Amino acid sequence: MREQFTELLKDAMRAGDKRKVSTLRMITSTLKDRDIEQRGLGKPPLSDEEILGMLQKMVKQRQESLAIYQQAGRDDLSAQESEEIAIIMAFMPKQMDDAEVKAAISAIIAETGATSVKDMGKIMAALKERFAGQMDFAKASGTVKALLG
Numbered sequence: 001m002r003e004q005f006t007e008l009l010k011d012a013m014r015a016g017d018k019r020k021v022s023t024l025r026m027i028t029s030t031l032k033d034r035d036i037e038q039r040g041l042g043k044p045p046l047s048d049e050e051i052l053g054m055l056q057k058m059v060k061q062r063q064e065s066l067a068i069y070q071q072a073g074r075d076d077l078s079a080q081e082s083e084e085i086a087i088i089m090a091f092m093p094k095q096m097d098d099a100e101v102k103a104a105i106s107a108i109i110a111e112t113g114a115t116s117v118k119d120m121g122k123i124m125a126a127l128k129e130r131f132a133g134q135m136d137f138a139k140a141s142g143t144v145k146a147l148l149g
Helices: 002-015 018-040 048-071 075-089 098-112 117-130 137-148
Strands: none
Touching: 002 018, 018 048, 018 075, 048 075, 098 117, 098 137, 117 137
């Protein structure tokens, strides 16, 4: 994924696409910061799954900002956030719909033999490992609680 960011950044610079250039620079900057943080902890650079998690977090931050800008009537800033979301989402796999999320959670519950909310950490870890970047884990957490409770 790192090479893909670099190549797309070069292409965007050649094309003069300022929004894409700034968004890709923001992604690479965040990635470098996270890699430096990992190195300080004695861990290897981020894997592709961890990069997807980072991108998902970036999308969520922009969605929150978008909602605030829309409430405040700041169409210029909300348009900017929407464009950034679209650029970041292009790197992520297709998002699972609610039915797919519920089916994935049910399968992992059956697989792990989870019976109560005490097993939630084990289920969430398995979901994050298998479905990084494909679902909103905050919503999935509520579904896990509902299925176990």
